[in-house]
Amino acid sequence: MNMRLNYRTSSPDVxxxxLSLQKSVTDSSIDHDLHELLKIRVSQINGCAFCLDMHTKDLMKMGDYQEHIFLLSAWREAPIFxxxxxxxxxxxEAVTxxxxQGVPEEVYTQARAHFDEKEYMELILAVNAINGWNRIAISTGMFPGCYSK
Structure with missing residues (x-):
């Protein structure tokens, strides 16, 4: 496999x-393990193999999350969440x-039961950031291991 282009060198401004957007997310109050689950789930939806590879490895470095990773695509039926x-x-999922259907009222209400206004907005920013990374990776032909070659 070959990448279409290396966005890092072809457009340093991008x-x-x-990275500025990602720093805002990383510096937020979102738990790191929760944030990695978010990045993995959004990357599953978008079909981004590069990001799935990176973020599943990142989550595994944080602890024993193998079962969470295996069951993430079926989280509604998995009692471990x-x-x-x-x-x-x-x-x-709704934001991605x-x-x-927008963000249904039920999803908003459920999120607000667990996250205050600031945390809610930080989650929205995190979803936007990983969606952006997914779109860059997919559009430029990134794949697992492409930067190690």
């Missing part, structure tokens, strides 16, 4: 903008697929 994780996952 990289700079995305907490109510807080479920609220975040429902919100992440926003053109389908």
């Amino acid at each position: 990289l700079k903008a995305m 907490t109510d807080r994780e479920r609220a975040m996952l429902a919100l992440a 697929k926003i053109s389908e």
Whole structure:
């Protein structure tokens, strides 16, 4: 496999903008494990192999999350996810697929039961950031291991 182009070298300004956005997310109050689950789920929806590879490895470095990773695509039926994780996952899916039905009131209410206004907005920013990274990776032909070659 070959990448179409290396956005890092062809457009350093794009990289700079995305890194600035990512820094805002990383510096937020979102739990790191929750944030990695968010990135993995959004990357599953978008079909981004590069990001799935990176973020599943990142989550595994944080602890024993193998079962969470295996069951993430079926989180609604998997009892291992907490109510807080479920609220975040429902919100992440709704925002990623926003053109389908917006963010339903039930999803908003569930999210707000677990996250205050600031945290809610931080989650929205996190979803936007990973959606942006997914779109860059997919559009430029990135694949797992492409930067190690």
